[in-house]
Amino acid sequence: MSTQEELLDAITWVAAQGWTPATGGNFSARMPQGYLITASGRDKTRIQAEDLLLCDAIGLVLDGTGLPSAESELHAALYRLDADIGCVLHTHSVAATVLSRRHPEGVRFTGFEMQKALQGNRTHDASILLPVVPNSQDMADIAAAVKAKWPMPWGFLVAGHGLYAVGEDVATCRRHLEGLEFLLACVLEEERWQR
Template identity: 80%
Template sequence: MMNMQSELLDAITWAASRGWAPATGGNFSARTAQGYLITASGKDKTRLQEEDLLLCDPYGLVIDGMGLPSAESELHAALYRLDARIGCVLHTHSVASTVLSRRHPNGIEFTGFEMQKALQGNKTHAATVLLPVVPNAQDMTELAASVTAGWPMPWGFLVAGHGLYALGDDIASCRRHLEAIEFLLACVLEEERWQA
């Protein structure tokens, strides 16, 4: 069985290989008994090692590891404090998530896509699923307040002009949500191109 560090690194490398973490972008974390593991700032996500993961307490202070946590570590900490069911946060910067989050500031609805069933609790393509969009802010307290105001967001949310925060109760479910949402976003972006 894979340990948490290896499983998280595998998910990060997988996401980066799809072009979802360009230019050292994105940040990735998993809940631990002490707080959470998170990627160190400024690291190429296609080449991370275990020493590039930092252990932080529930308020974002580094307990173990070298380097600085991601600039958005405070948002990860706020999410873990907000909902005890969150076990993993995978934040990416795909083209589809960035463009669509600017075009749909009130959220993106998915209806009729079979892939919606990959989102926990959704059992049919016939349902309408809303992926929320929150306004971007460099101040993580302000950004966390926007997320809290729109809670619950069971699979994740978009930050306008920024990217996707996928959520899951463990690394595997978060990775599934990330892949499903990125697929759905790519479908919506393609449909919008056809309609233009």
């Protein structure tokens, strides 16, 4: 399966989870010429190859029609920041959005078996912090906040916005995204029951 096919498959799966409401979310994969990214305003439940744009390392469109996602600049900044990032998947789940507002210092996971889905973790006994960066309509501001807290090996939350998962390739990024979304849902449910 090509990188483009893997990315389309991941987007379709993510959309089926309900994590891309109202055309939200954006998804990209590194390519030799730059990166593939979803075009702005596309319904992720009906994503097709023509909904992906090829951009260069600074985010200029090389191939495809339409405008790149409004957050393309942040994807480009992530690829420039870390050569090991091969994919970025960004969702707008309820759990990620709510918890990013409730925990501006970051969301901590402790004692969950699913923590082992995150590359480098071999035990549920670890305590893991998923960082939160402030939201902004200026992607350069978010990129600067991410750079200041780097490294963030599995991703980060943007306050009141959602989750950005990263990985060395589409499959790893998708696993990180699924694991983090599960962990966020668990924390949200625990907090609900603690009230």
